[in-house]
Amino acid sequence: MTGVFSLLPGGRHGLLTPPPGSGAGSSSNEDSSRYLAVGGYAPVPAPARLLERIGTVGLRGRGGAGFPAAVKLRAVRDAPGTPVVVANGEEGEPGSVKDRWLLRHRPHLVLDGLRLAAAMTGAERGWVYLSDASAEQAVQRALTERPPDLRVDVVRTPHSYVAGEETAVVRRIDGGPALPTAKPPRPFERGVGGAPTLVANVETLARIAVLHSRPEAAAAVAGTHLVTLSGTGGQGALVEAPAGTRLEILADSCGHGNAGAVLLGGLFGGLHGAGWRDLVLGQDRLAAAGGALGCGALYFLRPADCPVSVATEAAAYLTAQSARQCGVCVSGTGALAGALSALAQGGAAPDTPDKLLRWSRQLPGRGACGLLDAAARIVAGLLTHFPDRVDDHRDSGCPGCHDATTGGAAGDGRRFLVAVP
Numbered sequence: 007m008t009g010v011f012s013l014l015p016g017g018r019h020g021l022l023t024p025p026p027g028s029g030a031g032s033s034s035n036e037d038s039s040r041y042l043a044v045g046g047y048a049p050v051p052a053p054a055r056l057l058e059r060i061g062t063v064g065l066r067g068r069g070g071a072g073f074p075a076a077v078k079l080r081a082v083r084d085a086p087g088t089p090v091v092v093a094n095g096e097e098g099e100p101g102s103v104k105d106r107w108l109l110r111h112r113p114h115l116v117l118d119g120l121r122l123a124a125a126m127t128g129a130e131r132g133w134v135y136l137s138d139a140s141a142e143q144a145v146q147r148a149l150t151e152r153p154p155d156l157r158v159d160v161v162r163t164p165h166s167y168v169a170g171e172e173t174a175v176v177r178r179i180d181g182g183p184a185l186p187t188a189k190p191p192r193p194f195e196r197g198v199g200g201a202p203t204l205v206a207n208v209e210t211l212a213r214i215a216v217l218h219s220r221p222e223a224a225a226a227v228a229g230t231h232l233v234t235l236s237g238t239g240g241q242g243a244l245v246e247a248p249a250g251t252r253l254e255i256l257a258d259s260c261g262h263g264n265a266g267a268v269l270l271g272g273l274f275g276g277l278h279g280a281g282w283r284d285l286v287l288g289q290d291r292l293a294a295a296g297g298a299l300g301c302g303a304l305y306f307l308r309p310a311d312c313p314v315s316v317a318t319e320a321a322a323y324l325t326a327q328s329a330r331q332c333g334v335c336v337s338g339t340g341a342l343a344g345a346l347s348a349l350a351q352g353g354a355a356p357d358t359p360d361k362l363l364r365w366s367r368q369l370p371g372r373g374a375c376g377l378l379d380a381a382a383r384i385v386a387g388l389l390t391h392f393p394d395r396v397d398d399h400r401d402s403g404c405p406g407c408h409d410a411t412t413g414g415a416a417g418d419g420r421r422f423l424v425a426v427p
């Protein structure tokens with residue numbers, strides 16, 4: 007990880023670069039008195055008006071699914087019962103650091119967003135859900151410094167790929183394991199303790215707080231993303247950039263301008279090859295290109311990297327992270343990872359690419375969470391964007407695949423891990 011910086015135009019302040027005087031930054035925690043001095047924790051006399059503004063500017067959730075924030079808030083507000091709210095800071099994607107960074111360095115901003123979410127939904131109780139010890143310390147310090155209007159507890163979970171999925175969050179807060187459950191019911195219908203529950207990503211909450219304190223910047227705030235950039239060789243950065251930024255500019259900003267391909271959304275948005283430079287940051291734009299922004303993590307591959315190798319490592323990691331609750335996930339991720347591994351080693355049957363294609367079309371949507379979809383999308387991207395490289399592996403393995411298939415590297419996801427700056 008090489009830095010934390012902003013690509014916002016005109017020196018605009020954002021989540022990573024707050025106004026001078028806030029006391030926040032990449033090497034310090036936010037201070038409550040200084041956060042108050044720059045407009046934080048402002049009264050919210052008309053929560054309905056704030057909710058309307060969130061809807062008007064089209065703020066979307068930043069946890070991965072990109073669901074409209076106002077729709078989710080209204081669903082919780084209008085469900086029968088007294089709602090509760092959860093700040094979800096458990097980022098399962100190994101290539102993402104934005105949520106931990108926010109909790110460590112801007113805890114008041116996140117807690118401000120949480121109390122605004124409570125005001126908009128009518129919630130009387132909240133939780134901050136996380137796995138990172140440093141983030142927990144920062145949040146506890148912030149809660150002590152300035153106790154919130156509603157009761158807020160911190161719940162720590164063991165880290166895993168699926169621990170941040172919204173039904174896993176509910177299950178863990180209720181005292182169970184951090185594993186997804188079947189839907190429906192969704193948390194807005196029946197969540198923590200049976201109450202209608204808003205599970206909101208911490209970046210979403212941070213953006214709600216800024217929307218409230220700086221209404222004049224609402225559209226720009228909603229149209230901006232935190233992205234974690236990394237790639238082969240270890241160079242990376244946590245960057246704030248407006249929707250519409252070409253991925254080529256993001257890659258250049260952290261030394262990956264010569265990349266040959268990109269893996270989008272952590273492991274969730276698939277591999278993209280030739281033409282990746284023209285892809286544009288934004289949930290809808292990347293979806294239209296057959297990918298997904300997910301949590302905003304981008305992993306750049308060098309031209310020399312073998313995409314079969316990267317896909318094999320990703321599928322092995324996802325297989326290891328499967329909660330093993332859904333039969334189709336256990337067999338599906340295992341089959342995808344096994345076929346990729348055979349391909350990587352040059353020992354695949356002639357019909358392996360055809361099988362992979364069929365599975366990548368049949369498996370999405372069949373698990374209780376998005377893990378199986380992620381594995382299928384990686385395979386689909388590999389077959390779509392790198393058919394020649396796949397063909398090259400039919401008869402013999404390649405050197406680039408060696409580390410992915412031997413020596414225990416497969417399954418630990420080490421390649422994709424990023425340290426929090």
Ligand code: SF4
Nearest residue numbers: 329331332335373375
């Ligand atoms: S799809 Fe896989 S990871 Fe998700 S809940 Fe089912 S078994 Fe667990």
